[in-house]
Amino acid sequence: MLDEKTISIVQSTAPVLKEHSKEIGLRFYKLLFEKAPDLYNVFNQTNQKRGIQQEALGYSVYAAGEYITNLDAIKPVIERISQKHRAIGIKAEQYPVVGETLLQAVKDVLGAAATDEIIDAWGKAYGYISDAFISLEEKLYEETKNQAGGWEGYKDFYVDKKVKESEDVTSFYLKPKDGKQVATYKPGQYLTIKASIPGEKYTHIRHYSLSEAPGKEYYRISIKREDEHQSTPEGIVSNYLHNEIKEGDTLQFSAPAGDFVLDTKDTPLVLISGGIGITPILSMLNTVASEQPNRQVTLIYATRNSKHHPFKTHIHQLESSHTNIKTLICYDSPAVEDKQGVDFDIEGYIDQELLSSVIENKNVDVYLCGSIPFMESVINSLDKIEVPRDNIHYESFSPLAILGEE
Missing domain, CATH: 3.40.50.80 (Nucleotide-binding domain of ferredoxin-NADP reductase (FNR) module)
Structure with a gap:
């Protein structure tokens, strides 16, 4: 547990981090990709270009600091992030470099205002919070791997059927290439694809919701083709899947994940x-x-x-x-x-x-x-x-x- 002094410093400085959250997020990802360029294969580069991921990081840091003594208050945030970490394969050994980079980003943005005492307090807080994430994610990895039909990492699926649902939405029916059963899932969850696209330097990871009820011999994801608009670039992965992938082609997915799931009680x-x-x-x-x-x-x-x-x-x-x-x-x-x-x-x-x-x-x-x-x-x-x-x-x-x- 964190000591009172650390808690006091973190909670009193959390609003300052919130005020500068966007700048901290931008600086963090720039430093992180310089230290670990292989993470370009993990993070959504379209969201990077749009600044969405940076903003999300800044918010998460502020929220964690504000609720450091009551993480249950931001349980939805923790569960949602942990599910996505499991889906994309984030492991415990990656947390230290993220923590070091985050603290460096705070120092770079806040300058002299980020005293050694403040940075030390946030370092302790990061360790406390990351331990909570690591513990939860280890359980998720274990549950996912050990369930019937479950697997760890990414697995090969072939496109059994491709169906056009509307002008810009197409469904992909997926079956495991090894012929084994598919792991079940809860209605509302998603699959995560790791796409190696010709001409792209890095792999691209995306989450796509499962659009069919569980219990089938296949997975179905239904993907909207994201066209270029004034403020947003063309969707690299959605256009690749729509335009290039054919029935019989192989794609890689991690096991179903997500905390947005239907409660099957009988309320309206x-x-x-x-x-x-x-x-x-x-x-x-x-x-x-x-x-x-x-x-x-x-x-x-x-x-x-x-x-x-x-x-x-x-x-x-x-x-x-x-x-x-x-x-x-x-x-x-x-x-x-x-x-x-x-x-x-x-x-x-x-x-x-x-x-x-x-x-x-x-x-x-x-x-x-x-x-x-x-x-x-x-x-x-x-x-x-x-x-x-x-x-x-x-x-x-x-x-x-x-x-x-x-």
Whole structure:
């Protein structure tokens, strides 16, 4: 346990680190890649270019310092990061270089304000926090390896089938190349791919949600092709998978991971998603359809129009064949051929008025997935209609870990 003096220093300086979190994150990754260039094979370089990973690191450092005496308060952050560390293969021996680099980044950014006493205190705090991560991750590695069909590291899968779901979403059905059974997973979890792309100096690692219910002889991931926009580059991995990978080709994946998982109790369920956020939500919906025929579930899905509406026919069939399932489809930019009442239900966005009309009983479990702005907006609306925060669960496709915080 940390001594009182160390705790006092860390908690009193945490707000300073928060104020300079972006600069610390930028400096940290620059130093880290200089010390250990092989880590370019681990970290998402697109997120590096966009500054997202740096911001996430800065937030995590600040949060850990603020809650150093009560890590349970940031348990969601710790669990989410630990799951991703297990998925990409972070090991205990990598923590020291990260700690050294982090402290150097703090010194470089804060200058003389980062006294030896402050750096020493944060060094002790980092050791305390990293021990918590290492302990949890060791358990995750052990559980993953020892489960039926489980494995450690990355394993070869071949693309058994490739199905176009919409204009920009394609599903990949994956089977293990060794012919063994696939390890089970919980609805909402993801697979992690390590892609070696011709022309790219480093491998690329990405997380893709499993879009089918567990219990099949295959894994299914459904990937949106990320095109270049004004502020964001083209998705290197998504375009490679869409354009270059064919049925029969081999890809490498680590075992399913993630803390965004469906609780299978019988409370009413509201599933809310936007765009490609439908993937883990669909896994949950399919699971309820097959295993909980009496559980009331409402799916609220927002997308642009029918051209960008993956699994449209499947979702309609689920609703028509299951009395416990209701769906509400929102298009914000319906195409000329899209018909309200047939292709979609509401023109516009998911807002407070819509949610209050659907969620009459606050004793519901809400699962939410989509872009950061989308989820921030929905969580704000859920707060206003007084859905308890403990009932709201979400998955972010961004390294930023906590939403709806002041």
